[in-house]
Amino acid sequence: MSQVRNILDLSMDEKRNFLNSFDFMMTDCDGVLWNLIDPIPGTGAALRDVEAAGKRVIYVSNNSVCPDSVYERKIKSIGATYRQEDLVHPIHTIIYYLKKIKCRDLIYFIGSDHTKNILSSAGFNVICGPTEKFDADFRKLVAAVKDNQPVKYVIWDVDLNYSYPQFLRAELYLRDPKCQLILGATDYRVPIVSGFDLPGPGYLMDALEAALPPGKKPIILGKPGIELGEILMEKYAISDPQRVLFVGDMLHPDIKLATNNGFQSLLVLTGATTRKQMLSSEDSTVIPDFYADSIAAISKLIQSLPIQSSL
Numbered sequence: 246m247s248q249v250r251n252i253l254d255l256s257m258d259e260k261r262n263f264l265n266s267f268d269f270m271m272t273d274c275d276g277v278l279w280n281l282i283d284p285i286p287g288t289g290a291a292l293r294d295v296e297a298a299g300k301r302v303i304y305v306s307n308n309s310v311c312p313d314s315v316y317e318r319k320i321k322s323i324g325a326t327y328r329q330e331d332l333v334h335p336i337h338t339i340i341y342y343l344k345k346i347k348c349r350d351l352i353y354f355i356g357s358d359h360t361k362n363i364l365s366s367a368g369f370n371v372i373c374g375p376t377e378k379f380d381a382d383f384r385k386l387v388a389a390v391k392d393n394q395p396v397k398y399v400i401w402d403v404d405l406n407y408s409y410p411q412f413l414r415a416e417l418y419l420r421d422p423k424c425q426l427i428l429g430a431t432d433y434r435v436p437i438v439s440g441f442d443l444p445g446p447g448y449l450m451d452a453l454e455a456a457l458p459p460g461k462k463p464i465i466l467g468k469p470g471i472e473l474g475e476i477l478m479e480k481y482a483i484s485d486p487q488r489v490l491f492v493g494d495m496l497h498p499d500i501k502l503a504t505n506n507g508f509q510s511l512l513v514l515t516g517a518t519t520r521k522q523m524l525s526s527e528d529s530t531v532i533p534d535f536y537a538d539s540i541a542a543i544s545k546l547i548q549s550l551p552i553q554s555s556l
């Protein structure tokens with residue numbers, strides 16, 4: 246049983262130290278700022294209060310299926326500030342990475358049409374498929390999936406239509422030692438409504454990784470990837486990861502992202518994780534530094550401090 250403290254149970258000095266301990270607040274969105282249908286009360290005010298205290302707020306989601314225009318509408322609807330440059334999700338990070346390495350190679354992409362179009366529009370050479378169905382005919386299957394294209398990157402993000410032929414094609418490309426696997430969202434659970442979730446893409450990605458040649462490791466550009474953490478540090482010119490507070494509602498990938506990259510972490514109980522689940526976790530890599538019933542508790546914490554001492 247882990248011991249994690251609620252930020253509102255801290256002493257006045259501890260609250261002040263907590264607030265002064267970070268310059269960047271990175272926050273997940275689904276389950277922290279809003280749930281599937283409605284905004285979570287007080288979240289916009291909390292983000293405004295954090296910014297008024299001199300912190301930079303950055304939105305870090307694993308949901309690339311949701312268009313940026315929807316993020317903009319939702320963030321504005323809760324009364325918070327939307328800045329395109331401060332919205333991070335896997336397809337953005339993937340493009341950042343590919344531009345950084347000056348990728349001109351052929352990419353095999355498994356993901357939604359929406360994210361595939363973003364990748365193609367950014368100028369990358371992307372192929373997908375196959376999309377046809379195969380009955381019990383391995384000859385046809387192999388003929389369709391083994392196209393011998395010179396793919397150097399297999400990129401896998403969320404797709405609601407994953408198929409065995411896609412899996413096979415990815416594995417065949419990855420037999421080339423020069424072909425690299427890049428993963429986006431690796432979530433194991435996908436919350437739908439309170440008390441009901443679905444298995445996420447992480448299980449399928451683990452299966453592909455298990456089929457790869459020994460020692461071949463993916464680059465993970467969604468949460469909880471170390472490579473995502475490195476990009477966040479670089480993009481926002483962060484020199485000390487301890488000056489980052491990551492706020493999330495899931496142990497994996499949110500808290501694990503923080504642990505993987507040396508960020509502080511705050512678990513909020515408005516989403517996928519209960520207090521009981523948090524306290525009963527045996528995995529030290531997903532135990533948060535603090536928890537709160539909601540991100541709105543940060544407003545209460547700030548307002549509880551004398552004005553001078555919160556600066």
Ligand SMILES: [Mg+2]
Nearest residue numbers: 273275276494
């Ligand atoms: Mg979430």
